[in-house]
Amino acid sequence: MASDEIREDQRNSKELENKKIEESVKDTNYTFIFVGKTGTGKSSLCSRISGSDKFQDSDSGESKTSEPQMAQSNHFGVSVTVVDTAGIMDTSVTSQEANIKSRDDMYKAIALCPPGGKRAIILVLKYLDRFTDADKECVRIVETIFGDECLEKNCIIIMTHGDVFDKRNQKRNLTFENWCQREQGELRTWFEKCKKRILLFRKNDEDLEMNEKQIKNLIQMTDTLDESYTNEKFEVAKRKHKRLLLNAKLPNLLETFQNNLNELKGEINSEDLNLDQLKSLKSKAIKLFNDLEEEDDVYYRKDEQSVLHEPKSQAKQNIDHINDRIVNMLKKLLVKDIDILKRKIQSCESLDNLDKLEKETNQLNERFSQHGLIVSHQAIDIDENRNDFNLQSADLRVFQNVIDQMKELSEIINEKRKELISVQNLQKIRSRFKSLKRDFRCIPKIDYSNQARFDTLNETYLLLNSIQRSDSTASLIAEIAEFQEEAEKSVFTDQPCWYCCEIL
Numbered sequence: 001m002a003s004d005e006i007r008e009d010q011r012n013s014k015e016l017e018n019k020k021i022e023e024s025v026k027d028t029n030y031t032f033i034f035v036g037k038t039g040t041g042k043s044s045l046c047s048r049i050s051g052s053d054k055f056q057d058s059d060s061g062e063s064k065t066s067e068p069q070m071a072q073s074n075h076f077g078v079s080v081t082v083v084d085t086a087g088i089m090d091t092s093v094t095s096q097e098a099n100i101k102s103r104d105d106m107y108k109a110i111a112l113c114p115p116g117g118k119r120a121i122i123l124v125l126k127y128l129d130r131f132t133d134a135d136k137e138c139v140r141i142v143e144t145i146f147g148d149e150c151l152e153k154n155c156i157i158i159m160t161h162g163d164v165f166d167k168r169n170q171k172r173n174l175t176f177e178n179w180c181q182r183e184q185g186e187l188r189t190w191f192e193k194c195k196k197r198i199l200l201f202r203k204n205d206e207d208l209e210m211n212e213k214q215i216k217n218l219i220q221m222t223d224t225l226d227e228s229y230t231n232e233k234f235e236v237a238k239r240k241h242k243r244l245l246l247n248a249k250l251p252n253l254l255e256t257f258q259n260n261l262n263e264l265k266g267e268i269n270s271e272d273l274n275l276d277q278l279k280s281l282k283s284k285a286i287k288l289f290n291d292l293e294e295e296d297d298v299y300y301r302k303d304e305q306s307v308l309h310e311p312k313s314q315a316k317q318n319i320d321h322i323n324d325r326i327v328n329m330l331k332k333l334l335v336k337d338i339d340i341l342k343r344k345i346q347s348c349e350s351l352d353n354l355d356k357l358e359k360e361t362n363q364l365n366e367r368f369s370q371h372g373l374i375v376s377h378q379a380i381d382i383d384e385n386r387n388d389f390n391l392q393s394a395d396l397r398v399f400q401n402v403i404d405q406m407k408e409l410s411e412i413i414n415e416k417r418k419e420l421i422s423v424q425n426l427q428k429i430r431s432r433f434k435s436l437k438r439d440f441r442c443i444p445k446i447d448y449s450n451q452a453r454f455d456t457l458n459e460t461y462l463l464l465n466s467i468q469r470s471d472s473t474a475s476l477i478a479e480i481a482e483f484q485e486e487a488e489k490s491v492f493t494d495q496p497c498w499y500c501c502e503i504l
Contacts, residue, residue, distance in 0.1 A: 029117025030219055031081040033109055033229070036124030037138045038086075041160035045124060045201060046071070046084040048211055049218075055084050068109040075215050079117070085109045103241060106145045110234045119229040120222045121146055121154050123190075127161045127200070128168075131187055139190065144244065146229070147237035151193040154229040156221055162202035176200045197221055236299065243298035250307060253295065257311045260288055264318055268325075275329060275371065279389055282322045286390070289315040327395045330371055331402055337364060338405050345412050351420050358413050377410040379403060426473065429463055433480055436460065440487065457487040 036042045043055040050071035069084045085105045123142060143150060180191055180198055191198055201214050267281055292315055296308045341361055348354045365375045372387035373380055380399045382391050440456045464480050467473050
């Protein structure tokens with residue numbers, strides 16, 4: 001019974017302690033990014049914290065983690081995420097390959113981190129490991145990848161194999177804190193850089209309480225960090241690292257880009273280029289510029305000029321040159337089509353043909369939409385859905401006088417339509433006038449009925465009133481007016497004497 005009470009007291013005491021820990025932590029989400037040299041026990045440490053078996057470790061110095069791994073668990077009411085990276089200075093690859101692989105692994109590791117919460121970089125060292133040049137290189141890579149201030153502001157050192165420490169120092173009654181204070185040389189420099197944020201982790205899979213205590217210490221120490229390691233910080237560090245790589249390969253890179261730019265410029269200066277060829281060259285020029293932009297996505301101090309400023313400027317000039325040729329060629333083709341239509345319209349002699357030409361004018365939009373232009377009588381715009389030439393709004397300024405010509409073309413069509421309608425109406429009047437004269441001449445002289453002559457005269461008045469006076473209608477008006485006088489004389493002068501007719 002007494003033993004049950006003791007266990008109950010222990011359980012209550014542990015629950016109370018956990019509750020105090022939950023109340024003391026400052027966040028609800030903690031992420032730990034584990035980095036370190038191969039063989040330090042880093043992956044085994046990740047397994048113990050997360051309770052996951054996905055992390056594999058080796059004390060042999062040969063890395064078993066080929067890609068970053070992530071696992072989540074819950075401790076003291078908060079979410080804990082551990083991200084394990086392949087060993088820095090991986091012994092399975094060459095030194096140069098290890099540098100590149102370490103950089104790429106860190107990019108992937110950051111991508112695995114959940115957003116928000118507290119983040120810490122955990123530098124894992126193995127107790128009693130001899131401090132070598134490889135260790136110095138490991139720290140240099142960490143600072144290069146995560147930023148110069150990552151040790152001071154965002155890093156915690158965990159020494160593994162704490163059980164070995166206990167065995168070696170138990171009789172000497174040497175605490176881990178005292179051991180850290182005694183250390184000299186490079187290791188002491190690291191400790192001071194991390195502001196003595198150092199923890200000793202022991203490996204004992206059966207002692208769950210000790211494991212939880214170690215996790216508690218890690219969480220509480222994370223709350224003391226000057227700053228949480230954010231995505232923004234990593235992006236800056238990433239760009240700084242890319243700057244170092246860019247500087248290293250800059251001479252060869254400049255030579256390669258300059259050769260490509262010169263070759264492209266030679267192709268652009270060729271006179272006999274059609275739209276398809278210009279389109280292909282523009283795509284090539286844009287890709288070259290984008291390649292330069294991608295290489296130049298590195299860290300620069302404020303007001304510092306890009307080391308790729310000159311080739312980027314040349315690449316932009318190439319794009320602008322090609323674009324100007326494309327826009328001017330489109331303008332030239334459009335103006336040519338407009339001029340052809342003008343000549344056709346001006347020589348058009350029937351309304352049916354004019355209708356066809358007006359339809360052809362409207363089809364200009366269909367022909368030029370394949371080049372990314374929307375052509376109408378009112379404006380020329382860019383068709384974003386078919387803008388294969390990547391035209392910009394500023395390019396439309398070139399087409400301003402073309403818009404004026406399109407408006408003029410519309411006016412020419414309207415004027416021509418009025419002209420053809422007028423001609424058509426005159427033809428009808430001429431035809432009716434001819435018929436009227438013929439019918440009038442056919443009235444017998446001895447036909448003393450006045451009605452037919454009056455009808456002819458009235459219709460003559462109507463014909464004259466329906467004609468618009470102009471140079472082209474002057475002769476017809478004179479001819480009808482002359483006939484009108486003849487008709488009036490016939491009606492009002494050449495009438496028989498009705499008295500004489502009665503005597504006869």
